[in-house]
Amino acid sequence: MTIRQIISVALGLLLLGSVIAAGKDKDNDSIAHAVDSGSFGVFMNGRRVATETFSIKQGAKGSTVTSEFKADGASETSTQDSELQLNAAGELEKYEWKEVSPGKTQAVVLPNDNFLIERVTTNPADKPQEQPFMLPASTSILDDYFFIQREVLVWKYLTIDCRQNKGPVECLVGQKTQFGTLNPHSRSSMAVSMEYTGREKIPIRGVERELYRVTLKTENGDWSLWVDDQFKLVRILIASDNTEVLRD
Numbered sequence: 001m002t003i004r005q006i007i008s009v010a011l012g013l014l015l016l017g018s019v020i021a022a023g024k025d026k027d028n029d030s031i032a033h034a035v036d037s038g039s040f041g042v043f044m045n046g047r048r049v050a051t052e053t054f055s056i057k058q059g060a061k062g063s064t065v066t067s068e069f070k071a072d073g074a075s076e077t078s079t080q081d082s083e084l085q086l087n088a089a090g091e092l093e094k095y096e097w098k099e100v101s102p103g104k105t106q107a108v109v110l111p112n113d114n115f116l117i118e119r120v121t122t123n124p125a126d127k128p129q130e131q132p133f134m135l136p137a138s139t140s141i142l143d144d145y146f147f148i149q150r151e152v153l154v155w156k157y158l159t160i161d162c163r164q165n166k167g168p169v170e171c172l173v174g175q176k177t178q179f180g181t182l183n184p185h186s187r188s189s190m191a192v193s194m195e196y197t198g199r200e201k202i203p204i205r206g207v208e209r210e211l212y213r214v215t216l217k218t219e220n221g222d223w224s225l226w227v228d229d230q231f232k233l234v235r236i237l238i239a240s241d242n243t244e245v246l247r248d
Helices: 003-013 148-161
Strands: 032-044 048-058 060-071 077-087 090-103 106-112 115-121 127-133 176-183 188-204 207-217 221-227 233-237 244-245
Touching: 032 077, 032 148, 032 207, 060 148, 077 148, 148 176, 148 188, 148 207, 148 233, 188 233, 207 233
Parallel strands: none
Antiparallel strands: 032 048, 032 244, 048 060, 060 077, 077 090, 090 106, 106 115, 115 127, 176 188, 188 207, 207 221, 221 233, 233 244
């Protein structure tokens, strides 16, 4: 299958956009279909240190991305949950993350006119601390710990840069697009870019696979992402941190 054919399939089945809603009956508005689910192993210096379990569901009104991140420490396990809600145009409706253990910090991000508002509590009984960001609802959430959000950004990148112009869909090697992002854990925003760098063969758990590679460029360093023929995330390499993320 060619890159054009594969992206055509991906755009039709996976991508977050208003085209998903166009062909739906109103009676089916509340029905959500799973488009991806599974888990990632997180490795540092070759040793597994955490597991992320995730799910992406889509319906006529939008998409929901849920994740549970469990890190194994020397004495206890740290667990965090997140839920990202997007409307049918791929814009933010709501984002929540919370510590399940050992802490109890919680945060929610909501759009408010031309702003995003983040409310954070370190204890459920405390009054939330509120911080506004002059960012639109189209801003992408790229939070710490939740790697599945990078897959969502890849799909967004493909929607923007791999277009169909009265012919086959094309994605050009070297095509680069910039995105505004928000990291709710660090309460900071950042401009990042994504670039399609081509198809390559790499070993995944001892088996050679031919995958598509996209580079995520940030002010803190580059991330290499590999996706399969359905544009599902298979591997992330953060060379500067000796960190690798692999789909189980």
